[in-house]
Amino acid sequence: xxxxxxxxxxxxxxxxxxxxxxxxxxxxxxxxxxxxxxxxxxxxxxxxxxxxxxxxxxxxxxxxxxxxxxxxxxxxxxxxxxxxxxxxxxxxxxxxxxxxxxxxxxxxxxxxxxxxxxxxxxxxxxxxxxxxxxxxxxxxxxxxxxxxxxxxxxxxxxxxxxxxxxxxxxxxxxxxxxxxxxxxxxxxxxxx
Ligand SMILES: Nc1ncnc2c1ncn2[C@@H]1O[C@H](COP(=O)(O)OP(=O)(O)O)[C@@H](O)[C@H]1O
Ligand SMILES: [Mg+2]
Numbered sequence: 001x002x003x004x005x006x007x008x009x010x011x012x013x014x015x016x017x018x019x020x021x022x023x024x025x026x027x028x029x030x031x032x033x034x035x036x037x038x039x040x041x042x043x044x045x046x047x048x049x050x051x052x053x054x055x056x057x058x059x060x061x062x063x064x065x066x067x068x069x070x071x072x073x074x075x076x077x078x079x080x081x082x083x084x085x086x087x088x089x090x091x092x093x094x095x096x097x098x099x100x101x102x103x104x105x106x107x108x109x110x111x112x113x114x115x116x117x118x119x120x121x122x123x124x125x126x127x128x129x130x131x132x133x134x135x136x137x138x139x140x141x142x143x144x145x146x147x148x149x150x151x152x153x154x155x156x157x158x159x160x161x162x163x164x165x166x167x168x169x170x171x172x173x174x175x176x177x178x179x180x181x182x183x184x185x186x187x188x189x190x191x192x
Contacts, residue, residue, distance in 0.1 A: 006037040006192040007082055007159030009058065013067035016053055027053050030067065037159075037192055052088075055164050059085045071160065081109065084158035086166045090149030092137040098124060098148050099133040105156045123151040126185060143174040150182070154189060161191045 011033040017026045027050040035041050045051050056062035058069055060079040069076040071083070084105075092101045099117060102124055106116035124133055127147040137145055146166060153161060166182070167175045 006039075007071050008037045008073075009033075009035040009160065009192065010070045011035075011058075011067075012070070014054075014057065014064050014069065015066045016050075016057065016062070016064050028057075028064075035192060039192055040186060052164055055085070055162050058160075059083055059162050061085075081156065082159040084153035084156050084161055086149050086153045086161065086163045088164045088166065088168050090137075090145045090152075092145060092148055092152075094137050097134050097136055098129060098140070098151075101137070101148055102151045102155050105152055109156070120151070120155050123155045124148075126154070126188075127151045127181065143170050143178060146170060146178065147181075150185070154185065154191075158191060161186075 011031055014028055014031040015026070016028040017024050019025070031054070043051050043054065053062065057064050058076070060076050060083070071080070093104065096104060099120055103113070103116040103120035106119060107113060111119075121130070121133065124130055127150050129144060129147055129151065132140065132144065137148070140148065146169070150166070163182075167178050170178060
């Protein structure tokens with residue numbers, strides 16, 4: 001079921017400032033970066049250095065002040081089906097089951113419910129939660145909820161997967177297991 005081939009990202013002269021209490025804070029200054037198709041790039045930086053801001057611009061959730069991002073040669077304006085985000089906190093919909101949450105992204109893209117649920121079940125199994133398809137978010141541990149977030153992002157079969165410290169909120173033991181799990185999923189799913 002892995003049909004993605006990875007996407008190519010080019011960031012050109014990207015700048016972004018925020019105004020905080022009347023002061024302008026330059027968060028990203030003429031950033032240039034190329035990420036090849038199939039590459040796994042990790043950005044490391046102190047808290048507040050602009051990692052989330054860059055990720056939100058790549059996701060199309062935030063606009064740059066100047067410069068821009070192109071994916072597979074096409075300029076990014078807003079969110080796109082070829083990109084999916086795994087947030088620091090999974091942000092699941094509390095009134096939907098695990099299956100409902102994971103299938104949701106496909107359903108809003110117009111995929112028929114039966115097909116959406118079939119694909120969702122594949123990725124729920126991939127993150128090891130097959131037995132919890134009918135559970136609600138409040139019935140899951142933090143690590144399990146984070147895995148649902150991962151399954152939800154993978155189900156739309158993105159070319160580019162954007163992860164914002166996806167393991168940051170987990171305890172050390174769970175973190176190690178999830179790290180291995182993400183590495184396995186990345187190598188099996190062929191995403192950038
Ligand atoms: N929406 C916003 N409005 C104002 N300032 C912001 C906003 N988002 C982020 N910032 C500021 O931009 C800087 C970088 O934040 P962020 O990208 O979240 O850093 P990181 O993810 O590396 O910890 C911080 O100083 C933060 O205060
Ligand atoms: Mg951040």
